[in-house]
Every structure is written in C-alpha cells, then in structure tokens.
Amino acid sequence: MDNIIQDFCENSIKKLFALLGEELRNRGNFSNFVLELKKKLDVLGVEICKVALESADEAVRLEPNRKAEWIVDRKDVKTLLTVFGEVKYQRTYYRSKNTGKHKYLSDEFLGISSHDRIDMSLKARLVDKAVDTAYGRSGKEAVESAELSSQTVMNTIREIKNIPNLTKRDLAEKEQDEKIKVKYLYIEADEGHVSLQDGGYVEPRLIYVHEGSELISKHRNKLKNIKYFSGIYANSDELWLEVVDYIYNKYDIESIDKIFISGDGARWIKEGLGWIPKGVYLLDRFHLSKYIMGATAQNHKYRPDLWKNINTCNLKGLKKTFKDLILDTENENKIKEIKECRKYINNNWEGIVNYYNYDKVTGCSAEGHVSHILSDRLSSRPLGWSIRGVDQIARLRAYTANGGKIYNLFKEKADKRKKYFYLSKKSTASYIKNSCLEKFNNIEVLNIGKKTRLSITLKALRGA
Numbered sequence: 001m002d003n004i005i006q007d008f009c010e011n012s013i014k015k016l017f018a019l020l021g022e023e024l025r026n027r028g029n030f031s032n033f034v035l036e037l038k039k040k041l042d043v044l045g046v047e048i049c050k051v052a053l054e055s056a057d058e059a060v061r062l063e064p065n066r067k068a069e070w071i072v073d074r075k076d077v078k079t080l081l082t083v084f085g086e087v088k089y090q091r092t093y094y095r096s097k098n099t100g101k102h103k104y105l106s107d108e109f110l111g112i113s114s115h116d117r118i119d120m121s122l123k124a125r126l127v128d129k130a131v132d133t134a135y136g137r138s139g140k141e142a143v144e145s146a147e148l149s150s151q152t153v154m155n156t157i158r159e160i161k162n163i164p165n166l167t168k169r170d171l172a173e174k175e176q177d178e179k180i181k182v183k184y185l186y187i188e189a190d191e192g193h194v195s196l197q198d199g200g201y202v203e204p205r206l207i208y209v210h211e212g213s214e215l216i217s218k219h220r221n222k223l224k225n226i227k228y229f230s231g232i233y234a235n236s237d238e239l240w241l242e243v244v245d246y247i248y249n250k251y252d253i254e255s256i257d258k259i260f261i262s263g264d265g266a267r268w269i270k271e272g273l274g275w276i277p278k279g280v281y282l283l284d285r286f287h288l289s290k291y292i293m294g295a296t297a298q299n300h301k302y303r304p305d306l307w308k309n310i311n312t313c314n315l316k317g318l319k320k321t322f323k324d325l326i327l328d329t330e331n332e333n334k335i336k337e338i339k340e341c342r343k344y345i346n347n348n349w350e351g352i353v354n355y356y357n358y359d360k361v362t363g364c365s366a367e368g369h370v371s372h373i374l375s376d377r378l379s380s381r382p383l384g385w386s387i388r389g390v391d392q393i394a395r396l397r398a399y400t401a402n403g404g405k406i407y408n409l410f411k412e413k414a415d416k417r418k419k420y421f422y423l424s425k426k427s428t429a430s431y432i433k434n435s436c437l438e439k440f441n442n443i444e445v446l447n448i449g450k451k452t453r454l455s456i457t458l459k460a461l462r463g464a
Helices: 002-025 030-062 105-109 120-130 135-141 150-158 168-175 236-250 267-274 285-295 300-311 315-327 332-347 349-357 366-378 387-401 406-415 425-442 453-463
Strands: 070-081 086-096 184-191 205-210 213-217 220-223 227-231 258-263 279-283
Touching: 002 030, 030 070, 030 086, 030 105, 086 105, 120 135, 120 150, 120 387, 120 406, 135 150, 150 387, 184 267, 184 366, 205 236, 205 366, 227 236, 227 366, 227 387, 236 267, 258 267, 267 279, 279 285, 279 349, 285 300, 285 332, 300 315, 315 332, 332 349, 366 387, 387 406
Parallel strands: 184 258, 258 279
Antiparallel strands: 070 086, 184 205, 205 227, 213 220
C-alpha cells in the first residue's frame, strides 16, 4: 500500500501539476487537468481495491475459526469490474472438511459471489442509469474503462427479484403506532401503452396516493406526500391490495372523511371502490374534455351546451343536446364518435356528478404522471420491450420516484448471504489494520511537520 501511495505522490501528482502549469501558460483549459486527475485517481482506486481485497483474503486465511472446518485448496486470480475500473486480485479457494464443498470465503464475506464479474456498486450505477436511459447507453456511461453491453445491463436488472414499489423506509412506517390523520386522501390512476418486441403492446398501470396539493412557489403546486405504485399486474386486485395496505398502515382511517379516486373510467380503476374505504369516484376531466372535443369537432356550436349541461349536472338536457348534435351531423363516422362520447358520459355520470358535489375535489394530473413515470422511459422512443422488462422498469421508476436507492436493492440481497463462521475482530484488526493501513505512516508526506493540502488529504484517507 505504501508503494502505491508513494508512487502516486511522487509521479502522478508531479505530472498533474506540470500539466496544470502548461494549461496556465498556454491559457488552456482547467477541465483538462480535472479529466487527467480523474484518470489518475481511477488508477489509484483500482490499486487500492486490489490491495484491500487481497488483505481481506489474507485475514480470512489467518482466522483460527476458519481452520476448524475449511482447508486451503488453491489460489486463483479473479477479475472484478468496479467504478474505478477492472481490478485483478488473488483469492484463496477453500474446501470444507465436513461437506467437501468449495468456497472463496473472503469473497463470500464481502458479498461477492463466485460468478460476479461486476461489483455491487457498479451494478447499482448501471441500473440507476437504465431507469432513465436506454440499456446500451447505460452500459457506455457507467464506467469509463469498459463498455458494457445492453445484454449485461438487462441481466443486471434481472438479478433484482421482486422489485418493490415502496422503499424500506415506507415499509418501516407500517410499524408506527401513531398513524397520520388527514380528512381527505386522493388516489389517481391511469395506464401507459408500451410496444412489445412481438408487435403487440402492454399497459403498465400507475396509481399514486397523495394528501392534496400545496403551493411551493408562484403559480406552482406540489402534491403532498405522494407515493407511486406501478407495474404489470395479472389482475387489478393485486395492485389495489398494495395500495390499500399502504393506506391502512400509514393513515388513521377513522379520521378520513373521503378518499377520492380519479381516473379515465377504466374498469380496473373503478374496481378500486371495492377495496378503498370511504371511496368516491371522480372522472378525470382531461379525458372527458377529449371526448367532447372529438364529438363537436365539426359542430362547435354544440360544445357550450354540452358543457353547460355537464356543469349543472343536467342529464336530461345533455341527452337532448346529443340528439340535436346527431341530427345535425351527416358523416357516419362522426355520428359514431358522437355516440361513443354519449356512452362514455352515461357510463361515468356518477363520476362527473361527484366532481360538483364535493368541495375538496382537486384536478387529476394522472396523464402528466404517466408521462413522467412511465412514458418518458418506456414509450417516448421507438423501442420494443419484453413484458418482464416493462414490469421491472415501471417498478424501478416508481421505487426511485418514492425515494428508493437502487444500491439498497442489491445490498438487501447480499445481506441474506450465509455466514460460514465467526470472523474475529482480532484477526481482521491484526492483519488489515496493522499490516496494511499502518503502512500509510511510512509515507514521508504524512510525517513532515509542515501541513500541506496533500498531507491533509492523505491523513484523511488513512483515518477513513
């Protein structure tokens, strides 16, 4: 370790500041210095990772508890791609005296499986980027020293089983004794339309729950305590069960007066009324407006009458206006469109009337949220997806929108690994600390009396 740091100090730092001097004399670009520094630090990071992994391997080899069951078989070289670059290190292969099984024990203790070629933090970075951009681009941008394929990115996402919509913190709130008290709660729902590789399409569903809107700046509102639920569901009951479970565990149901459910009239959205207590259905005004605009595209004079009857909840007058509109229309296709509009309004009349019967009704912004959570990634470009891919990306986007960290999904998987024996603090301290970290003390720059920026930085590194 001391040779690595000394070489960095004596050679890399010297060359970097020589480069800075050139940029200064030639009126160059400081960014050239920054980019070169990044390369040097990545090289240093690779070397330190190599020493750290091999030190951990040696600490396990020296552990007395290991010797009781596991015997050394051989040493192998493994290559692991990290955020710094490709790390090649030696690790020991052990055989169990009792079962005959073989394990790379130091890797197992550090959460590196025998088939891992990519470090967990880099996997998280890959998926993080894939949540927002194409697999191929994610593989190119995740690490500078290697270009990972679209297949590698997809396989990394596939490693995450049972992607949750809610974060671990959201789930922890279920255990809280004191539930949140609100008078009104709002649920808005819609679906996206995503093209599949076989030429068909699939509709990932999106539901979000919030406590109404609040003004955060002039002419700009924000939904309070919003939580998203999304994915491909075999039936709507599975999705609504997640939503109702969240509501019951976070909110004091007795304090709630009404829970408004807004949507475009789809059957699966209305089915939420059977799950949500104190639910009131509201028809999304955006979709209602689309139907009326389409029905009156060639006869604008009927549009004010349609809206007047809707705003006054006058169903009888609405029927008459539709009848007059049909009589005044000659095109058969347009007549069919008018009748579809009339049928849509009749089927959702209760949701229209409810909009005017309650004071605390807010506008539905489901279309915008579908665009932001789903369409921006899944259907804004000419992409062909698998059903599983759509489901995973939809869930990951909901999870990250709820504040979730992709790294935690991988970490939870690693935390479930089996513990083969107790690794004593004495063994790790005696080898890793004494034999590795204390070598920092041999570096001259750390021991001189005068403080410099470099000495301060390296001392901080030594004490980390």
